[in-house]
Amino acid sequence: MELEALTGRVLSAAFRVHSVMGPGLLESVYEAALTHELRKAGLRVATQVEVPAMFDGIRLDVAFRADMIVETLVILELKSVEALAPVHSKQLLNYLKLSGLRVGLLLNFNTVSLKDQIVRLVN
Template identity: 80%
Template sequence: MEKDELTGRILGVAFRVHTVLGPGLLESVYEIALAHELRKAGLLVATQVEMPVVYDGIRLDLAFRADMIVESTVILELKSVEALAPVHSKQLLNYLRLSGLKTGLLINFNTISLKDQLIRLSN
């Protein structure tokens, strides 16, 4: 499956979850629902994936956790905040760098329109 097709499928599922649940819930609720729906759609989903950091030759385990990695290709960073801040994009860029993956989606579910709080990043 091509990356654009995959991200399109992921976003379609995310829009469906947002339509059903609406804004205002905890991030963890959206994560569980989204992972469930992505799996129902036949996609491979890993949640809370460790992103270790190596500093001065020391591996810092559990330094970060990516919310989801879909099909071992796309990192999803989920938020449920008033508004996305620049630090959220930087966080996703760091996950892309640490994982070696090229594509990430930053999705804020705490909004009336999911389209307004969605960022696609490529490393």
């Protein structure tokens, strides 16, 4: 599946979750609802995926976890915070680099308008 089409489907599902659930819930609630919505749409979703870190040729057991990976192509980093901070984008960019994936979406559900709290990053 083309990345643009896939990210479009992911965002459609995220908008649906946000419109039904609204802002102010825990990140884990949005993760469960979005996982359900994406799987209902026929997409493969892995949650809380360990992203290994390497240093000097060894694997470091530091347990970075990506919130979701859709179709083994797109990392989703979900937040439910007052406002996105620069560190949130840096976190997603690091996950992209460590995983070797190209595209990631940072979504903050704790907002009146989800469309204003979406960051798309490309590695």
